[in-house]
Amino acid sequence: xxxxxxxxxxxxxxxxxxxxxxxxxxxxxxxxxxxxxxxxxxxxxxxxxxxxxxxxxxxxxxxxxxxxxxxxxxxxxxxxxxxxxxxxxxxxxxxxxxxxxxxxxxxxxxxxxxxxxxxxxxxxxxxxxxxxxxxxxxxxxxxxxxxxxxxxxxxxxxxxxxxxxxxxxxxxxxxxxxxxxxxxxxxxxxxxxxxxxxxxxxxxxxxxxxxxxxxxxxxxxxxxxxxxxxxxxxxxxxxxxxxxxxxxxxxxxxxxxxxxxxxxxxxxxxxxxxxxxxxxxxxxxxxxxxxxxxxxxxxxxxxxxxxxxxxxxxxxxxxxxxxxxxxxxxxxxxxxxxxxxxxxxxxxxxxxxxxxxxxxxxxxxxxxxxxxxxxxxxxxxxxxxxxxxxxxxxxxxxxxxxxxxxxxxxxxxxxxxxxxxxxxxxxxxxxxxxxxxxxxxxxxxxxxxxxxxxxxxxxxxxxxxxxxxxxxxxxxxxxxxxxxxxxxxxxxxxxxxxxxxxxxxxxxxxxxxxxxxxxxxxxxxxxx
Amino acid sequence: xxxxxxxxxxxxxxxxxxxxxxxxxxxxxxxxxxxxxxxxxxxxxxxxxxxxxxxxxxxxxxxxxxxxxxxxxxxxxxxxxxxxxxxxxxxxxxxxxxxxxxxxxxxxxxxxxxxxxxxxxxxxxxxxxxxxxxxxxxxxxxxxxxxxxxxxxxxxxxxxxxxxxxxxxxxxxxxxxxxxxxxxxxxxxxxxxxxxxxxxxxxxxxxxxxxxxxxxxxxxxxxxxxxxxxxxxxxxxxxxxxxxxxxxxxxxxxxxxxxxxxxxxxxxxxxxxxxxxxxxxxxxxxxxxxxxxxxxxxxxxxxxxxxxxxxxxxxxxxxxxxxxxxxxx
Numbered sequence: 001x002x003x004x005x006x007x008x009x010x011x012x013x014x015x016x017x018x019x020x021x022x023x024x025x026x027x028x029x030x031x032x033x034x035x036x037x038x039x040x041x042x043x044x045x046x047x048x049x050x051x052x053x054x055x056x057x058x059x060x061x062x063x064x065x066x067x068x069x070x071x072x073x074x075x076x077x078x079x080x081x082x083x084x085x086x087x088x089x090x091x092x093x094x095x096x097x098x099x100x101x102x103x104x105x106x107x108x109x110x111x112x113x114x115x116x117x118x119x120x121x122x123x124x125x126x127x128x129x130x131x132x133x134x135x136x137x138x139x140x141x142x143x144x145x146x147x148x149x150x151x152x153x154x155x156x157x158x159x160x161x162x163x164x165x166x167x168x169x170x171x172x173x174x175x176x177x178x179x180x181x182x183x184x185x186x187x188x189x190x191x192x193x194x195x196x197x198x199x200x201x202x203x204x205x206x207x208x209x210x211x212x213x214x215x216x217x218x219x220x221x222x223x224x225x226x227x228x229x230x231x232x233x234x235x236x237x238x239x240x241x242x243x244x245x246x247x248x249x250x251x252x253x254x255x256x257x258x259x260x261x262x263x264x265x266x267x268x269x270x271x272x273x274x275x276x277x278x279x280x281x282x283x284x285x286x287x288x289x290x291x292x293x294x295x296x297x298x299x300x301x302x303x304x305x306x307x308x309x310x311x312x313x314x315x316x317x318x319x320x321x322x323x324x325x326x327x328x329x330x331x332x333x334x335x336x337x338x339x340x341x342x343x344x345x346x347x348x349x350x351x352x353x354x355x356x357x358x359x360x361x362x363x364x365x366x367x368x369x370x371x372x373x374x375x376x377x378x379x380x381x382x383x384x385x386x387x388x389x390x391x392x393x394x395x396x397x398x399x400x401x402x403x404x405x406x407x408x409x410x411x412x413x414x415x416x417x418x419x420x421x422x423x424x425x426x427x428x429x430x431x432x433x434x435x436x437x438x439x440x441x442x443x444x445x446x447x448x449x450x451x452x453x454x455x456x457x458x459x460x461x462x463x464x465x466x467x468x469x470x471x472x473x474x475x476x477x478x479x480x481x482x483x484x485x486x487x488x489x490x491x492x493x494x495x496x497x498x499x500x501x502x503x504x505x506x507x508x509x510x511x512x513x514x515x516x517x518x519x520x521x522x523x524x525x526x527x528x
Numbered sequence: 529x530x531x532x533x534x535x536x537x538x539x540x541x542x543x544x545x546x547x548x549x550x551x552x553x554x555x556x557x558x559x560x561x562x563x564x565x566x567x568x569x570x571x572x573x574x575x576x577x578x579x580x581x582x583x584x585x586x587x588x589x590x591x592x593x594x595x596x597x598x599x600x601x602x603x604x605x606x607x608x609x610x611x612x613x614x615x616x617x618x619x620x621x622x623x624x625x626x627x628x629x630x631x632x633x634x635x636x637x638x639x640x641x642x643x644x645x646x647x648x649x650x651x652x653x654x655x656x657x658x659x660x661x662x663x664x665x666x667x668x669x670x671x672x673x674x675x676x677x678x679x680x681x682x683x684x685x686x687x688x689x690x691x692x693x694x695x696x697x698x699x700x701x702x703x704x705x706x707x708x709x710x711x712x713x714x715x716x717x718x719x720x721x722x723x724x725x726x727x728x729x730x731x732x733x734x735x736x737x738x739x740x741x742x743x744x745x746x747x748x749x750x751x752x753x754x755x756x757x758x759x760x761x762x763x764x765x766x767x768x769x770x771x772x773x774x775x776x777x778x779x780x781x782x783x784x785x786x787x788x789x790x791x792x793x794x795x796x797x798x799x800x801x802x803x804x805x806x807x808x809x810x811x812x813x814x815x816x817x818x819x820x821x822x823x824x825x826x827x828x829x830x831x832x833x834x835x836x837x838x839x840x841x842x843x844x845x846x847x848x849x850x851x852x853x854x855x856x857x
Contacts, residue, residue, distance in 0.1 A: 015737040019647055025639030026648075029707045030659045033666070036674045043677075140547045330558030338552055339559070348559050350846075351566050357758070357842040358835065359765025361806050362569060365831045369572040373824075391565055398562065424551035452667025455767040455806070458813055459827075480669045480768075487673055487772055493692065496677035504670050511665065519658075 037508075043285070043501035050282040057273045062266035069262045076255060083246055084259030086520075091239045091260075093513045098234035100314050102227040107311060107468045111174040111226070116162035118178045123158065124151040172215025172225035179233055180211040187241065195248065207237055285502035296465055296482065301498040306506055309482035311468045312382075313451055313510070316478055319386025320393060320450050325443050327390075328397025329432075332439075335398075336405040337427055355395040363392040364459025372460060379461030382469045382476040388456045393446040400442025404435040437525035444518040448511045454480040479507045573835055576828035593822045600829065604788075606778040606808060613826060615833055617781035621695065621802035624792055625770055628699025629706060629763045634756055636703075637710025638745075641752070644711070645718035646740045657712075664708040671701040672772030680773075683799070693775025693801040701769050706759040713758060717751020717849075718744050750852035754845040761841035765834065767806040775801035776811045805834050 042048075047055075073081040105111060127150045131143055169177070184207040192200025211232040218228020246253055274281065285301070293305020331352075339345040367388030371377045377384045408431050416426040432439075457478055464485050466477030483503045486495050578584040582594040595613040603614020640660065644653055675697035683689050683696055721744050729739040745752065779802050782788045791797050803811065812827045 015735050018737045018740070019643075022639045022643035022647060025636045026643045026656060026660075028636055029640075029663050029704050030656075032704060033663055036678055039678050040674075140550075144550075327558045327561055330555045331562055334552075334555035334559040338555055348563055352562050353846070354839060354842055355562060355566055357761060357838065358569065359767065359806070359838055361765065361767045361809055362573075362831055362835050362838075365809075365828060366565070366569050366572060369576060369828070370568055394565065395562065422548055424548050427551070449665070452669065454667070454669045455810065458810055461813070480667055483669050483673065484768065484772075487669075487676065496673065500673050500677065504673060507667065507670065511667070515665070 040501045040504050043497040044505040045282055045284045045286060047282050051279040053277060054274055054279040054281050057277070057279060058266075058270045061270035061273065062263070065262045065266050066259070069259050073256050073259055077253075079250075080253050080256040081259070083250065083253040083256030087242065087246070087257050087260035088263050089516065090242055091235055093517065094235035094238050095231060096509070096513055098230045099227070100310065101234060102224075102230035103307075103311050104314060105171070105175070105226045105230070106224070108315065108470060111171045112163055112168060113159070115169070115174045115178055116159035119162050120154045120158035123154040170215075170225065172212070172219070172229045175226065175229040175233070176208065176211050176215060180208050180229070183233055183237065184208050187237065191241075191244075203241075206240075207233070210236065285498055286505050290499065290502055291506070294468065296485070301495055304486070304499055306479060306482055306503055308466055308468050309477050309479040309503075310506070310510075312466065312477040312481075313479045315382055315469055316386050316389060316476060317447055317451065319382060320390045321443070321447060323387060323390035324393050324397050324446070328394050328443070328446075329401045329439060331394075331398045332401035332405055333427055333431070336402055337423065337431060352395050352398055356399060360392055360453055361455040361459060363388060364456035366391060367456060367460040378473055378475075380457070380463050380466075380475045381473050383472040384460050385457055385462060385476050385478075388460050389450045389453060392453065392456055393450050396446040396449065397443055400446065401435070401439045404438025404442060405431060407438060408434045437521055441518045441522045444514055444521070448514040448518070451478075451511055451514070452480055452507065454478075454484050457481050458484065479503065479510065483507065569835065573828055573832040576825060577832040580822075580825035580829040595826075595829075602783050604780055604782040604784075606803070614781075614783070615805070615830060616783040617779050618803060618805040618808045618830065619833070620781040620783075620788070620792060621774065621779060622764055622804040622806075624695050624798065624802060625698050625702055625766075625774070625804055626760050626763050627792065628696065628798060629703035630756070630760055632700060632703025633707045633710050633759055633763075637707050637755070637759070638714055638752060640707070640711040641714035641718055641755075642740055642745070645715050646736070646744060660708045660711055663704055664706075666705075667768075668705065668766060669768040669772070671705055671769040675701045675769060675773035687799055689799050691775075691801065693773065693777070694799050695774050695802045696798040698770045698773035698804075699798065701773060702763050702766050705766065705769065706762050709759040709762060710755045713755030714748065714752045717748035717755070720751070721747040750848055753852075754849040757841050757845035757848065761838045761845070764841070765806065765838050767810065770804045771807040771810045774803060774807055776803050776807055777801045778803045778808065805830050809834075 070081065070084070073084050105114065124147060128147055131138065131147070184204040187207060188200045188204030190200075191203040211229050214228040214232035214236070215225045216228075217223075219225045221228075243257065246257060289302075290305050291310070292307050293303070294307045295304050296308065298304055335345065335348065339348075367384060368379075371384045371387060372379050412430050412434060413426055416430045421429065458481070462477060462481055463475045466475050466481075469476045483500060486500055486503065575588060578588045580595060581600065582596050585594045599613055600615050602616065603612060604617065605612035605614055606617045644656060648656060676692050679697040679700055680689060680692060680694060683694065689696075725743050725747055726739050729743045734742065779800075809827055809830055812823050812830075
């Protein structure tokens with residue numbers, strides 16, 4: 001292009017001006033949003049309400065060291081800096097999700113019910129594994145009938161049986177048993193493959209013992225057994241594993257771990273000094289009370305909280321994922337791997353791109369008519385809300401999954417067919433594993449869009465005052481719905497720059513954490 | 529080779545065609561579900577809206593409160609309290625939001641696309657494109673709160689606005705929301721213009737400015753134009769931001785008089801509240817919509833109008849992109 005650049009230099013002034021205008025236009029939207037976000041952050045955290053001494057202390061103990069170490073890591077190498085950033089992002093995001101899951105176990109699913117269903121599902125899974133391992137050639141239809149029969153029987157009888165047990169295990173024991181042990185087996189196998197048998201055993205044992213200790217510690221310290229175990233299993237274990245991977249496999253990047261150490265250390269030291277010197281911190285609207293209060297209405301912005309919205313959003317996301325991901329990926333597989341080039345295929349193709357452009361409020365009407373009016377469901381329940389949002393993200397999941405499947409090279413499929421594999425075997429063993437990172441990225445982005453949707457939930461009749469749901473048929477709320485309720489029905493203008501700002505921060509944090517996971521997955525697998 | 533034991537072992541399961549058929553059937557079912565979704569949207573909206581109009585209600589076996597087609601399409605007021613069921617006042621405000629947001633998103637979006645496609649370095653693109661995607665990723669309820677809490681006070685300081693709600697703030701936030709759509713679809717079209725055309729322009733002594741405006745934009749015109757339609761259809765379907773920002777007060781609009789159409793272009797009228805079709809749907813939900821009464825039926829009637837308009841625009845955008853696409857092979 002250098003020769004064309006030479007030719008381009010005739011009349012500079014118009015060209016430069018034009019280029020300047022284009023750049024300004026490009027930045028206009030981005031800067032507007034940035035300014036709005038600064039306003040929101042200022043209203044939500046109110047940094048100016050803190051003592052100047054508080055700012056000075058944290059500037060000295062936290063901000064300056066972090067910037068210094070960050071710059072130093074960047075000077076060493078870009079990889080060192082990213083290692084450090086990941087070292088602080090991973091525990092933070094993992095802790096957020098651990099907190100969300102802990103909330104589910106505390107308020108929605110009693111641990112005993114959870115245990116009973118895990119046992120009920122473990123039995124058919126065991127049968128499938130056993131059938132798969134067996135040498136004998138069982139007819140497929142007999143196999144599937146047997147599996148379905150065992151599943152139905154197990155789901156019918158086992159939960160009641162387990163819930164009727166005379167001795168009830170403690171909450172933390174159930175979590176260690178149902179999540180800790182599978183996690184230990186899975187990660188133990190992974191580390192054994194990487195670093196040998198001893199590492200595998202240590203990992204497995206460490207996870208089980210560590211989560212049990214966290215459970216006991218949580219009970220003793222008053223944090224609670226469930227948050228203790230959840231933090232250990234979902235935040236502690238991934239962090240420890242990440243640190244080990246860096247320490248063992250990337251010695252040249254070890255220096256990057258100084259960054260998270262300085263960030264955590266600086267925050268702790270700053271907190272210590274501030275407490276000792278008596279400086280008051282900012283009177284932030286985003287505080288523990290806001291995150292955990294279930295009070296939803298009232299004139300006082302200080303009393304309300306977003307807890308019900310958070311739990312509702314988590315439950316809705318699980319429901320949406322359970323419905324939309326299998327269906328969307330299945331449709332993508334059909335269109336990319338099976339579909340003949342016929343008119344029917346073309347109709348499906350055009351139809352999907354048009355579905356993606358249907359306004360979200362129309363999906364709400366679909367949910368209202370299909371599920372509530374003619375399906376006989378209650379208005380605004382978890383199942384109806386989840387199914388409606390699943391229909392909404394369905395075309396998005398299909399489109400992104402198709403892109404991921406299309407990116408799998410044809411040579412891989414040909415190799416599989418060349419070895420005599422059938423179409424289903426090729427899909428299962430070649431196409432889906434290869435397309436998995438792409439599918440994961442696309443579905444996370446689709447879910448993160450569903451998190452922010454309000455209109456469909458309103459249309460299906462979600463209640464304006466909602467609690468924490470305890471079954472499929474109880475009414476559900478969500479974070480954006482909570483924001484709408486505060487912004488419209490029960491609000492004074494005083495809400496706009498107070499709790500609404502705080503709510504925006506919480507909602508955007510949830511979306512941002514999901515998007516950063518998606519971007520990380522994409523970048524991680526693109527490098528390979 | 530067919531008698532070979534290893535071949536038999538490899539293909540042992542392939543003979544099991546019920547497994548293959550089940551897999552294929554499942555995948556086809558998933559794909560068919562997408563068609564079923566569209567069909568149920570169309571069927572449901574049509575059927576429920578048919579109960580709303582007096583002319584079609586007998587066909588679906590409904591007696592009860594209905595509205596005539598003339599009332600619906602030529603009435604100058606919207607409100608379920610009286611016999612005022614004109615949809616045009618809602619369509620008019622929707623049109624205002626579309627015009628206003630288009631005035632923001634179209635120039636900025638095309639300029640952004642041109643900058644990204646022709647001027648920006650690879651490095652600048654890698655930062656700017658994700659940043660633009662963020663604009664589209666922020667939920668619309670948040671844009672609505674931005675409009676009421678921050679943009680309306682700013683407009684008040686500049687022009688003097690009464691109250692919390694006005695159409696202008698809705699136009700601004702919706703314009704920001706649809707900007708990335710204009711930018712990314714237009715940029716794709718500009719990127720598809722072959723380099724030969726640019727080189728030919730430079731060969732004739734044209735500057736980069738000449739090539740950008742005289743070669744790239746005309747060559748990508750069909751794609752750019754289809755991006756406008758696509759983005760404006762998003763603006764029409766936008767719900768939460770316009771509900772919060774525009775307020776829920778229906779305007780009067782007489783579709784039979786010319787002066788009311790001119791008022792759509794009057795800047796003063798943008799500083800007043802107004803209710804779009806989508807906002808009206810949200811407002812209807814405060815009534816009883818489960819029992820199938822008039823509120824429920826008018827919800828679907830408005831929804832049908834909205835669906836037909838947005839679907840029509842999407843199809844039109846697709847047609848323009850295909851039909852008028854220059855073939856540079």
